[in-house]
Amino acid sequence: MAEAPAEAAALQGRDTAVVMAVSDATGRTARRALEAALEQFPGVRVEIRQVGRVRTAMQVEAVADEARAQGAAIVHTLVQADLRRCMYDAARRRGLLAIDLMGPLLVHLQAALSQAPVGRPGATDDGAPDRAAAMNFTVKHDDGQRASDLASADLVLVGPSRTSKTPLSVYLSYYGWRVANVPILLHAAPPPALFTVDGSRVVGLIASSAELQSRRQARIRRLGVQLPDYTNPASIRRELALVLDLCRRHDWRVVNVSDRSIEETAVEILDHLGQYVGPVG
DSSP: OOOOOGGGGGGTTOSSEEEEEEOSSOSHHHHHHHHHHHTTSTTOOEEEEEEOOOOSHHHHHHHHHHHHHHTOEEEEOOOSHHHHHHHHHHHHHHTOOEEESSHHHHHHHHHHHTOOOOOOTTTTSTTGGGHHHHHHHHHHTGGGTTGGGGGGOSEEEEESTTSSHHHHHHHHHTTTOOEEEEEOBTTBOOOGGGGGSOGGGEEEEEOOHHHHHHHHHHHHHHHTOOOHHHHOHHHHHHHHHHHHHHHHHHTOEEEEOTTOOHHHHHHHHHHHHTTTOOOOO
16 A cells, blocks of 8 residues: 655644645636545545635745645646646645646556647636636526527526526526527417427426415515516416426426525436536537
8 A cells, every 4th residue: 555645744633624726717626626636535524625726836836835734735727737836836845745736647648649738827727717608608698598409518507587597598508508498478489499409408497386476576666566477376377277287298307496495406406407408628
């Protein structure tokens, strides 16, 4: 069995060990790899500090200084060879434990593929470079806008008014998903392009009729208008029945948003969507 490096002793004998997850992008990949490894050490308390956008030698030195001050180890996914070397040297001079997750893998892949890595920062962080594009797409495809372009969405949310289509769309777009949403109305047919989208990419949102009525009543109070049909329980039940019928006929997933936060609903949607497709990028 391989011996632990001498620098690792800095983490021993502490109530809570500190590890810095360092990256030239967001740091999410380093953090997730570290979290997965720590699952094998139950009962050990480790505080992970995520440090992203480290792209210069000066930033590497600053990270190493902070790690020394905090008595922390470093786990990093730096893709540029010069920065990995800089991190190695900075950690060695300070007696720090620095674990390179990306360098050995890139070296082996370069040999196996006979091609040098591009060394592009951010390519390892789950579509992070496409977040702005995803959010821009989502805003432009809110509430049935640009319906002819639905096929280019990663995900299409459908449902009656006040089923959280817009906030869910924006929340999911933050994680790199290009989301469109389409309202389902009693007296207007859905856009034809909706039925050309792969069914695994469409999710129908529903809620209890009582909750939808409450949400709609609160909305019209804020707006200061009178919309009797909008809050009529019978109309709401017909809208929900229409959504459920569409989902049944087209094999779309149904998610109930009643008494759930945006985050909770998003987790269920992503769990479903992850079985079929990944975000653009």
